[in-house]
Amino acid sequence: PGDFRMLDPDGDGIYTIEVERAIGFGGDYTFTNGFCPDWSCKEDISGQSCAVAPFNDRNFPAVSSDTTINTCFAVHGGYT
DSSP states (O other): OOOOOOTTTOOOOOOOOOOOTTTTTTEEEESSSOOTTTSSSOOTTTTTTTTOOOOOOOOEOOOOOOOOOEETTTTEEOOO
């Protein structure tokens, strides 16, 4: 955990990040609330439709254009 840190520069409680990836990139991902090498601060989305086994991570489908993820920590979100 901690590969990409999200920031809240204006202090409005909304953390954002922009990460550039190659066209066709996809895979599983998760959010953590801080740096915790033992994964103790990992979000828990078990039981939600977005949870992917075996670790209850999220799946990011292969992309072919700019993509935005709108979500909340531990709550299923959507793509635009």
